Amino acid sequence: MxxxxxxxxxxxxxxxxxxxxxxxxxxxxxxxxxxxxxxxxxxxxxxxxxxxxxxxxxSKEDVVVQFLAGLGAGMRAELASRPAGEPPSAALRHAVRACVDACAGQAERTLRVVRLILGTPALHARFLEHQAQWRDELAAELAARLGLDAAALHPRLAAGTALTAFDVVLQQWSSGDGSEDPAALTDRAFATLAPALDATPR
Amino acid sequence: MxxxxxxxxxxxxxxxxxxxxxxxxxxxxxxxxxxxxxxxxxxxxxxxxxxxxxxxxxSKEDVVVQFLAGLGAGMRAELASRPAGEPPSAALRHAVRACVDACAGQAERTLRVVRLILGTPALHARFLEHQAQWRDELAAELAARLGLDAAALHPRLAAGTALTAFDVVLQQWSSGDGSEDPAALTDRAFATLAPALDATPR
DNA sequence: CCTCGCGTGTCACCAAGTGTCAAGGAGGTC
DNA sequence: GACCTCCTTGACACTTGGTGACACGCGAGG
Incomplete structure (x- = not known):
């Protein structure tokens, strides 16, 4: 078996x-x-x-978007493997970094695909759909970490915010000539977002 | 007129x-x-x-999604009309509130449409595509307010974060029985996110 | 009366998907 | 080697989303 x-x-x-x-x-x-x-x-x-x-x-979109299919699972796995005591901002940052680093690892190939996706509405839509899925999964993982209800506001907000960072980093990276370091961009983004991610939910 | x-x-x-x-x-x-x-x-x-x-x-999706088409424009207009001295978190909160209040104004109609969208992958994808457009517009408006480059990291992050809040509120509202007050949800979300939105970009 | 512009219906057409069936190759059994 | 079985593939037909071309009807104005 x-x-x-x-x-x-x-x-x-x-x-x-x-x-x-x-x-x-x-x-x-x-x-x-x-x-x-x-x-x-x-x-x-x-x-x-x-x-x-x-x-x-x-679908025709699938052949492009599935190229990034493993990223969501990787992100969730990375988040699940972070130590329990780590603050959400750091755990999420590592999760997104896992993704970003994987992209940067095969930079020219990924850049071509990302530019194709961001420049084609149909592909962009499918990509965002995947991201919505990732958001639900990250929120569930986060809720488990924090002992909260998975349907609560805070885990969803935090997961969505982290993915926004990922999105913006991809956009920034692909719009330049690729020389900008996506890892550094990610860290800068999370430095800004950290207080919101670590806030205590009311 | x-x-x-x-x-x-x-x-x-x-x-x-x-x-x-x-x-x-x-x-x-x-x-x-x-x-x-x-x-x-x-x-x-x-x-x-x-x-x-x-x-x-x-397209077939368009007839559903265009029902919400004015929201993006309304959001940007509201943001543009906020006083210049207002901190980004408050200005963005009012912009999203304008949207949410418009939705809550015709609650039963909007709820039907939103549930249809969130429950249909093809529609959800188109909706997210619209949102991506809104994000660019909000970021541009925000950059103008703050005197930053529209392509910079911070305005895009802030706009994306605000839209994440909008998204989560819609999701939360539509998944319940509609009795939850979306305006209150929005305010709670922004209370969490405010420190990140008002952070000084480095 | 004519004709110009505009909106609509009809028809033909392309491309994305999907169901169905028959053909063929890889592997196992006698 | 003959036979059988499972799985993959190609061929074909069909539905549906979406577009282009053209003809028709209708109101306005010469």
Missing amino acids: TTTPTASLAERKRQLVADELTRAALGLLAQKGFDAVTVDEIAACAGMSKRTFFRYFA | TTTPTASLAERKRQLVADELTRAALGLLAQKGFDAVTVDEIAACAGMSKRTFFRYFA
Whole structure:
């Protein structure tokens, strides 16, 4: 049940196809723009049919946005792994930093994708939708840390505020030439926001 | 205020048709769900053709989201009209309050629309896209007030944080039975966030 | 009476997705 | 090697969102 070699093989084959589709898609989309490329084109460029594309990605937006899919999970995991005594501002800062550092790690690739997303309304919308999901998850994690109700105002506000910082940092980073250090931007943002994040909820 | 009567007449006719389409759409969508209603249906219910629908609304999402379209402009106008000496937290609070009060003014209608939006991924995405636009506008206004660069970190953070508050308040309000006072929620949220909004940018 | 402008309906068309079915390859059994 | 089974894929048809082109009807003004 754990990891039979056959399952692992099938899984790797699947991953291979997905990677090829992603590669073809990112290349074409970055070059010609989101609306000017059809799914048929992407599939043909990857050497398969449109139907296969949709077996791997739920939508044309998905192939771009899923490139960032792991970030949300990583952020929540990082937040969950922070020591319990740490103030929320520091814990959230580390969580966002985990994300930002992952992005900065493959800077040129990430920059291309982020610019594509921020410059394409349809993609931006999907990205924000993902972020809304992350916000709920971060809020739940935060509520657990603080012993509060997950539906309360404060954890949601704090999670949303932290994600706003992430958003602004991405925007700032991608609008420049990429030379600005996103980690430093993140720390500056959290220095401003810390008092609100650590406030005692009434 | 009114310009020439002829232009006003055409404008009012247009508005009439748009209202009829909106009415038909909101009725059907709230009743059957977003995906279960086709544009053909909406148009037929309003007594016109699909083509006409798309002459009034850019997309199926638009007919729902445009119902809230004025909010962003109202928020920015309110922010612009606040006295220059007021601290950012108070000015932003009043701006968001203007929005929230407008929503609370037609509570049952707004609640229906907001629940529809928050419960439909496609609509939620479009809504967030609008909000991103508002954020840029609020940041620009704020930068002008504070004499900062509109692309700087601080105005964007403050605008995003204020909108997070708006978002959380809407979410909280719509998830309850509507009896909770959104204005009070807004004030509580801003009480937490104020120190971050009024912080001096470095 | 004509015609000009405007809004609308009709039709054709493209692209995003989805359901369905048949073909083919990888692996296991006799 | 023959057979069977599972899984992936391609081909095709279909629905729906959305757009472009054109024709029709109608009121205003010559």
